[in-house]
Amino acid sequence: xxxxxxxxxxxxxxxxxxxxxxxxxxxxxxxxxxxxxxxxxxxxxxxxxxxxxxxxxxxxxxxxxxxxxxxxxxxxxxxxxxxxxxxxxxxxxxxxxxxxxxxxxxxxxxxxxxxxxxxxxxxxxxxxxxxxxxxxxxxxxxxxxxxxxxxxxxxxxxxxxxxxxxxxxxxxxxxxxxxxxxxxxxxxxxxxxxxxxxxx
Numbered sequence: 001x002x003x004x005x006x007x008x009x010x011x012x013x014x015x016x017x018x019x020x021x022x023x024x025x026x027x028x029x030x031x032x033x034x035x036x037x038x039x040x041x042x043x044x045x046x047x048x049x050x051x052x053x054x055x056x057x058x059x060x061x062x063x064x065x066x067x068x069x070x071x072x073x074x075x076x077x078x079x080x081x082x083x084x085x086x087x088x089x090x091x092x093x094x095x096x097x098x099x100x101x102x103x104x105x106x107x108x109x110x111x112x113x114x115x116x117x118x119x120x121x122x123x124x125x126x127x128x129x130x131x132x133x134x135x136x137x138x139x140x141x142x143x144x145x146x147x148x149x150x151x152x153x154x155x156x157x158x159x160x161x162x163x164x165x166x167x168x169x170x171x172x173x174x175x176x177x178x179x180x181x182x183x184x185x186x187x188x189x190x191x192x193x194x195x196x197x198x199x200x
Contacts, residue, residue: 084135
């Protein structure tokens with residue numbers, strides 16, 4: 001399903017995660033990692049967003065001129081299961097259409113490092129998505145970053161709140177870089193073209 005929106009409307013790119021250094025390298029924080037890389041690419045630094053419980057960077061991605069798109073990168077500082085309130089506040093403040101919201105998040109049902117882009121759908125038990133959908137509806141884009149299933153009998157909550165393993169960390173920078181590329185492709189080229197490149 002392709003949604004067309006005002007070409008001049010900004011995009012809100014939301015990296016989902018938990019605030020605080022103890023969570024920084026958790027599997028659940030891959031959205032934050034991707035947002036941080038995108039901020040570096042546009043030469044910005046995250047700062048507190050007024051009354052919204054979030055950090056933001058404003059800038060543009062894409063070639064200079066008419067080909068670029070205005071973006072607001074955001075990291076909710078409310079903890080994962082309360083992400084919807086800060087995201088919806090930012091969406092209202094920046095006047096972002098729902099179809100121009102992109103959530104970057106970890107996904108259990110996809111193998112580690114594999115990406116899947118989609119518009120709308122369920123939350124698959126992901127508390128960040130659940131909170132966002134409750135706050136503003138489900139018809140926003142998702143860049144789903146595969147982290148795989150927990151080994152053995154490990155509980156899901158324990159697995160997502162653990163750091164990536166040493167073996168996983170060897171490829172993590174590459175996969176985060178690819179996730180950032182996928183976000184840029186989604187914003188600049190549209191969902192179908194981005195899916196054809198990254199949903200492989």
